[in-house]
Amino acid sequence: MDTNLPVSAQPRVVIVGCGFGGLRLAKALRHAPVQVVVIDRNNYHNFQPLLYQVATGALEADSIAYPIRKIFAGQPNFFYRMADVQRVDTARNTVHTSVGDIRYDHLVLATGSLTNFFGIxxxxxxxxxxxxxxxxxxxxxxxxxxxxxxxxxxxxxxxxxxxxxxxxxxxxxxxxxxxxxxxxxxxxxxxxxxxxxxxxxxxxxxxxxxxxxxxxxxxxxxxxxxxxxxxxxxxxxxxxxxxxxxxxxxxxxxxxxxxxxxxxxxGVNGAEVPGLPTEVVARNKRITVNAWNQVEGLPNVFAIGDVANMVTEEMPRGLPMLAPVAQQQADLLAKNLQRLLQGQPPEPFVYNNKGxxxxxxxxxxxxxxxxxxxxxxxxxxxxxxxxxxxxxxxxxxxxxxxxxxxxxxxxxxxxxxxxxxxxxxxxVKDDQGKKKAEHNTATPEYNPTPPAIQVR
Ligand SMILES: Cc1cc2nc3c(=O)[nH]c(=O)nc-3n(C[C@H](O)[C@H](O)[C@H](O)COP(=O)(O)OP(=O)(O)OC[C@H]3O[C@@H](n4cnc5c(N)ncnc54)[C@H](O)[C@@H]3O)c2cc1C
Missing domain, CATH: 3.50.50.100 (FAD/NAD(P)-binding domain)
Structure with missing residues (x-):
């Protein structure tokens, strides 16, 4: 399948995930001399901290989500493809997605996290x-x-x-x-x-x-x-x-x-994307990055937010999985990508904990x-x-x-x-689209009709 992305003389930054980190990074690259390609399996940005209010009927689902294309309307260097990224091929600088392969010059994984059931x-x-x-x-x-x-x-x-x-x-x-x-x-x-x-x-x-x-x-x-x-x-x-x-x-x-x-x-695990060397994937499936969010050993691959395992002296188990961490890493990475393009050294990340x-x-x-x-x-x-x-x-x-x-x-x-x-x-399908096994309930016949919408 052809993803029909325009050929550009500018380097292409592919961002996988348009959550807190990916969204902020793509916005911060608005005036950068790069082509920004965002891939997300959902065509909306989801404000996760308020999900529980949707679950308990306090808020409408539409009020905590926002269409990605609308957020970036008018940003000329921005392109979006709705797709699942299935694999990264770092030797070919390509991501394999559900709608075809996409080449990158710089890749940023901002895929967030998945529920961890601890194998139960x-x-x-x-x-x-x-x-x-x-x-x-x-x-x-x-x-x-x-x-x-x-x-x-x-x-x-x-x-x-x-x-x-x-x-x-x-x-x-x-x-x-x-x-x-x-x-x-x-x-x-x-x-x-x-x-x-x-x-x-x-x-x-x-x-x-x-x-x-x-x-x-x-x-x-x-x-x-x-x-x-x-x-x-x-x-x-x-x-x-x-x-x-x-x-x-x-x-x-x-x-x-x-x-x-x-x-x-x-609990949650990092939503790692297959294809990276096993040594960069930590035990909780977060991707180990250095102080400027670069994946160890892969100079043009970065990870930010929940999926990034950035270990500091104060936080030996990695920075917390919080929206401000993702956003602050995105802000710095936008600057660092431009510094790298100009041949300047990147600046290290310092987390500003606001509470x-x-x-x-x-x-x-x-x-x-x-x-x-x-x-x-x-x-x-x-x-x-x-x-x-x-x-x-x-x-x-x-x-x-x-x-x-x-x-x-x-x-x-x-x-x-x-x-x-x-x-x-x-x-039911889980967040990654895999079919879950049949639920073993005491009253399995309650809802004989299949769900109206399939869960991705
Ligand atoms: C219920 C809940 C409540 C929370 N409350 C708070 C809070 O009060 N304060 C706070 O700071 N943080 C809170 N968090 C944590 C916060 O939401 C995360 O830290 C933040 O979302 C991380 O941002 P991110 O950009 O790393 O990932 P996310 O925001 O999770 O975004 C990841 C994006 O990547 C996409 N994606 C993932 N894998 C793929 C793939 N293979 N292909 C295509 N697209 C993909 C997803 O669709 C998603 O849009 C909460 C989280 C949850 C679940």
Whole structure:
């Protein structure tokens, strides 16, 4: 297949992935004397920090995504191809994609991360994840479908499994989704399901470590735990889910939590692209880079963001997988690519940590700023809202998110609970397009129709 990219006298920079890093880099190269080719399997940029709000019906999916072509309209050196990059051939300076081969002069891998199930097959098959917009919409549909099913069953054990929601992973995503579900249980579900006894619905947050929000300050960890308890979330620390099958989340060989709904937010791996030398791929599938994001031994191949394993003295396990890291690396790489083209030496990357935050529920958030500054509660919540609103891409998205948030704040309601894409785990593809095996559910016949949209 011919990708029909125009021939240019300028060197071609191919960027794989238009997430936080890829988008920022392509924009920063706007006036550079290069041809910029962005490849992404989705034709939109996805604002991942708000995915859990789509999953719990607080935000519309459209308000956290933005069409790539619209972002770059009017950038003359920009070209986009919607494709899956399947392999890199560094000997031929080519990437093999689902729409054909694309040659590069400089290659930047900005492919982000994928959910890490730690090789536990039953979790990979049966757990829900929140890494993409289709995942979040599936999760929303699945939870509401299970409430509809709970109304129909007379079997108390099945009802309990349908109502229980287990969230695995006490990092920001696990905490945020648990808090949001607890709010939904308090404000939304009693109105929609007066026939159900919602005291039966348990939200259980399971964390293998001894605290929530591992990388944050002790103060924020304690605040988050207290907030969770106030919201009625059952927090189980020092607990690992070992398998999930037949609606049972096992935390030992014999002990389990009965649940149909298990949300896996317990870890990610780098979304490495096959074809690179094995020695540059670290254990967590991140690509080892030097101080200017160059892949070791490959002078014209770079990696930024979640997929890049940049080890520093302060961070021997690599820089954190956070949006600001991806964006700051993109900014510097844009400069360094131009320096390299002019024969100048590149500058090393220094991470400017502007702080970390996590929202727990309305009026409750924890914020850690550099210099041991912590704050929480209403002010933390406002800060979180403001930062996330300002970093959303596109004016329309900011307005829609603001209206959705204002509506749910003043009405204590979340309007977005339509089951618009009936979801069956029996015909699902994961984020990489691989077909997942059949889900082993206690009530497999609930949704006999295939899903309307295939999940990529
Ligand atoms: C639920 C959730 C909540 C989060 N909350 C926060 C937060 O509050 N604050 C924060 O700083 N960070 C947060 N993060 C992390 C943050 O989203 C990531 O650090 C950031 O997205 C990394 O940017 P990136 O450019 O490396 O990759 P991404 O933004 O993940 O972008 C990768 C892109 O590459 C594309 N892609 C991948 N592989 C291929 C391929 N083979 N072919 C074609 N295209 C491909 C994908 O479609 C995607 O568009 C959160 C992440 C998640 C999942």
């Amino acid at each position: 097959e039953s979790l990979e098959k049966n757990a829900m994840q929140i890494k993409s917009i289709p995942n979040s919409l599936n999760l929303r549909s699945f939870i509401f479908q299970n409430f509809e099913k709970a109304l129909l069953t007379a079997d108390p054990a099945e009802k309990q499994a349908l109502l229980n929601i287990v969230v695995v992973g006490g990092g920001p995503t696990g905490v945020e989704i648990s808090g949001s579900l607890a709010e939904m249980r308090k404000h939304v579900l009693p109105k929609d399901y007066p026939e159900l006894d919602l005291r039966q619905m348990k939200i259980i947050l399971v964390e293998a470590g001894k605290e929530l929000l591992g990388p944050m300050s002790v103060k924020s960890q304690q605040d988050a735990l207290r907030y969770m308890q106030e919201l009625g979330v059952e927090v189980r620390l020092n607990t690992s889910i070992k398998r999930f099958e037949n609606c049972r989340a096992y935390y030992s060989d014999t002990e389990f939590i009965p649940t149909e709904n298990l949300i896996w937010a317990a 970390v935050m996590a929202i727990v529920s309305r009026n409750k958030a924890v914020v850690d700023l550099p210099g041991n500054v912590h704050f929480n509660g209403f002010f933390g919540w406002l800060t979180w809202l403001f930062v996330h609103l300002m970093t959303l891409v596109g004016f329309r998205n900011k307005v829609v998110a603001f209206i959705d948030w204002a509506f749910s704040y003043f009405s204590s309601d979340q309007a977005l609970r339509l089951i618009i894409r009936p979801f069956s785990r029996r015909d």
